[in-house]
Amino acid sequence: MKLTYQTIIQNYFHRFQAEVSMAAYSVSYPGRQHHLPPEFYRIWLFHEGAGTLQVGGRSVEIKPGQLMLLPPGAFQAFEAKADTRIGLYWCHFQASIGDMDMFDLLQLPISVYPDDREHIVQLFEKLIAACRSPLLTRELRIRAAMFELLACFLECGGIQESTLRAIEPLEKMERVLAYIEAHLAETMSIDDLARLAYLHPNYFIGYFKSIVGYAPAQYVNRRRLELARSLLENNELSITDIAQRVGMQNHYFSRIFKQYIGITPSRYRQIYNEAPKREEGTEGTE
Template identity: 70%
Template sequence: MKLTYKTIIQNYFQRFHAEVSMAAYSRTNPGRHSHLTPEFYRFWFIQEGGGRLQVGGRWLDMEPGQLLLIPPGTLQAFSAEPMMTVGLYWCHFRAAIGDIEMFDLLNLPICVIPEEREIERVVVLFRQLIEAYRSPLLTRELRIRAAMFELLACYLECVGIGESSLREAEPIEKIDRVLAYIEDHLSETIAVEELARLAFLHPNYFIGYFKNFVGYAPAQYVNFRRLERAKVLLEQKTISISEVARQVGMQNHYLSRLFRQYTGLTPSRYRQIYYQAAPGTDTGAAEERD
């Protein structure tokens, strides 16, 4: 996956928060129907039985082993097969960052089928989520988030997020152009006005738009990418630290100061530790000693 796409997704997940409002295991009665347009996501794992699910104008056959992520804002109806109950683990949650609904942008499928070896893990995670939801402990929210994030990771790994779905989203295309430009010009002065022009936005609006997607203001992100590039260059012995600074568009002293703030090490110490580090070797990595 392209670095620009990977950056968008990883930064979104870094800031992602799922607010779980209910979690349980239920068995439905045969022929039972429900019609509603919820304002929250519904996350289901079908454990037993069968039925049909309507989401908008689409009907899906439900079978054991399916993991379903049902989006909000659409008419939904459910019915169990005659003479059959449906047993399912489920939770309701809300998830959004600013104006972004990444699940919508990625055009994620409603239903995935985990591999056989993953099904037991999904069941264990739903049980942990339900137990955490019912817990009176102060750590309840941490345990809810841990189980919820693991479940979402299982779902997304089943989906297999690809570049094709990202390219179809216009907002991501805009940010992609901007991030690609930044990667190609890290050794140069990068003006916010130029980045805004690439996104066809006014500079004042662009700053908030960019931060909403990437998690950083444009200037912060540029420095972040410069420091990450500096780390890669420092891992090559043949490149001097002065040349590293030049290739990331910084003066030596400024690179040293920002790099130390970012990693806790000076550039020279980072290089030394990188090449000395090995199992059983005491490099003093936990503390800067320059």
């Protein structure tokens, strides 16, 4: 996948918010049908039994090990087969990512089959326990388990680059981000970037931030510093050369790098180069 698309999606996930309302394990008995109000997202793991799920106009066969992500906005109902019962881990949550519903835009599948089913069960058990916990840290544990579940679903379901190319806001930003990547050593104006997206400069700044997650100047600096960090891991270039590669004066580069990473460029290179030696030395003493 193109770096520009990766950047957009990762920044969306960085801003992703999920509010879990409830999580539990339930059993549905043979022949019993459930009609579900589509007011929030649901993530389900069918643990035992079989049946049929109706989502909008689609019918999906339910099987053990199936992990499902069901969006709001479509009629949903499921029914256990006459000779079996369904054991279901489930969670209800509200989700938002900026101004667009990324789950809809990515055209994700309704269901996937994770390779490590036991891991998914463990995550649901952690989520259920966290929801019932009286501890002050319960919200952190809820989010940790919830985010891990969603990550597993997305990794199994896959995000196709062809889908991203069909999304107009992402396609506009792809041109802009590709230009930024190619000109990190140069001065870039808002007018130049806005022209690539066919937008007025005054509108472009807010539009860019709503898609990418950062104002244009912030994003350019972050990409310059990320490039600088990768160049520091190679000893072929001096720090002065690296500063030039990312379009910064040497003194400004050192100051902004320390502000972003927490240490100076020279100290970063020293730590990076010493890490393998430390590991080799530790291994040799065992």
